[in-house]
Amino acid sequence: MSAPAVPLYGYQKNWFLDRSRFKLGLFARQTGKTFTTTLEVADTCFEAAVKAKRERWVILSRGERQAREAMNEGIKVHCKAYDLAFEENEFDWEGETGSHKALEVTLPHGSKITALPANPDTARGFSANVFLDEFAFHKDSQQIWRALFPVISKGWNIRVTSTPNGKGNKFYELATGPEDDVWSRHVVDIYRAVAEGLPRDIEELRSGLADEDSWAQEFELKWLDEASAWLSYDLISSCEDERAGDPDGYQGNPCFVGRDIGRREDLHVIWVWEQVGDVLWERERIEQKRATFREMDDAFDDVMTRYRVARACIDQTGMGEKVVEDAQGRYGSRVEGVLFTGPNKLIMATKGKERFEDRTVRISQGDQKLRADLHKLRKVNSATGAPRFVAERDEDHADRTWAAFLGINAAEGPQYEYGYQPAPARARPTDERPSDDEERFRMTSMRSRRGGY
Incomplete structure (x- = not known):
């Protein structure tokens, strides 16, 4: 037969x-x-x-x-x-x-x-x-x-x-x-x-997969409790678009950048939003883990060079103090540091959620790590009754989400007029050429921009 x-x-x-x-x-x-x-x-x-x-x-x-x-x-x-x-x-x-x-x-x-x-x-x-x-x-x-x-x-x-x-x-x-x-x-x-x-x-x-929520939903077919999720899966998917997340789709409009600082255990994430009409389009997302501060700054400088960045908000908490100070030295008032205090996180999370509810953001379609990251953020009350945000059972503490919210926060604030002309990436002197290990990390980081780790 x-x-x-x-x-x-x-x-x-x-x-x-x-x-x-x-x-x-x-x-x-x-x-x-x-x-x-x-x-x-x-x-x-x-x-x-x-x-x-x-x-x-x-x-x-x-x-x-x-x-x-x-x-x-x-x-x-x-x-x-x-x-x-x-x-x-x-x-x-x-x-x-x-x-x-x-x-x-x-x-x-x-x-x-x-x-x-x-x-x-x-x-x-x-x-x-x-x-x-x-x-x-x-x-x-x-x-x-x-x-x-x-x-x-x-x-x-x-x-x-x-x-x-x-x-x-x-x-x-x-x-x-x-x-x-x-x-x-x-x-x-x-x-x-x-x-x-x-x-x-x-x-x-x-x-x-290394994400129990995603495993439970995608493979065990569990209906996850959406009651405490700040962004429901339905809300997230309603803002997905197959044209988002592609740097080649950049139309030359003003951009807003969010930068969440992480080095050893957390991700360093740079999120680029392009303003198209009243909608913010995810244009590029760069993710790095265990990068040096120089590698992180190089990635940020590359973004500031290739896009018309009207404003950038950077996580100033802890190790971010020096990162913000250095960035302001290079780009002036276009860069704002944001301390991750309880009230500031509530403001950013609220602005971010309103954008999703109003459908005035577009994010990469079918990116499972991004979807899980956005969904894992939960609002809970502390012992004093004050609201706080947590991201449980994860290795990166919703770093992608906070980078997105920082960029949305940048779009909500004052904007500045400035001259703009795309320029090639900053060249290093001959005696500062990257080592083989640095070059491998750079290529890995570039490949991660459109999908993440």
Whole structure:
């Protein structure tokens, strides 16, 4: 007997063979939920082609990149495995709120599969079977669901998959609904996936992730308590954008820099926000650990050279005293030191949260370390009743978060006009050329700018 064209693990077979009208999959990360669901989509189109009928599917993903991945790494791969001929098309789909990039394949006898970013506009724009991919991470999930359900109520099927993303979204409501409702629910944590054939080293993954909150949510499918989190996962994901975090996207607008000082155990983080209209875009994030003060200052000087920095706020607490003094000597009043006292942290955290709630920030999409860092910050009351912020079970004490909040604080303060002309990085004298160890550290730091350690 020949091997199947598309081999599946046990839990994937169960999901694939379940043809319930309302089907929900709560899957651990990287267990093949998108791959298996797009296989079902292709299979229904193959069955329709055999019967000389038409099938219609729409895939709604969290962003354009994810929609493209579902189409290129799922639908097209499966269609080729089925030997299904298809025509490709990419176009701007026009809706009530604007145009959205759409990818589409047309199959024999007129079946079509369209993939595009999810929003209330695209959700109401098609009469078709629907696959909501990573639904817990969709912006405005409640509004998307309200727009979508009247469409599928006409008899279409719906597939909803995701890992958890806190409790403040529609996916949580669907996944935790009563057992006797119409939904067929599949729950696959990392332990079940490995037991049924997925080749993963669980202990290696857990050790490498080094974050118990992220492990509990992403791999054990735990619904983390959002009550004490300063920034909920839903709030964080609502401000993610695939265009953020890319230095090449810099448009030349004034920038605001936050710099959180850390050396031995904590990260040294430099966060660059670019002001575009009334929105702050994460343009670059530099992370260093166990760097020398010179290496930290060189990274800061590089940022001040390449961007139009209107104001920079630096953590002045402890070892930051000299860092701030030196930076003010080089850049004057554009640099402000901030002592991390209780009242100052409350002010910065409040400004930061307001920006997230108003959706006037854009941060890197899909950066798991950043998401965990932003979520770990919690507000608690001290014995005297005064509020304070803590970040538990971590090695870096939410350094990325405080760098972001420092940059937001810089954007809220006074700005200064100054002459600006990009210049090359400061050259060292010949006798001060970096050692091999210094050069290796510099290259590691550069690689970390767009993803972190």
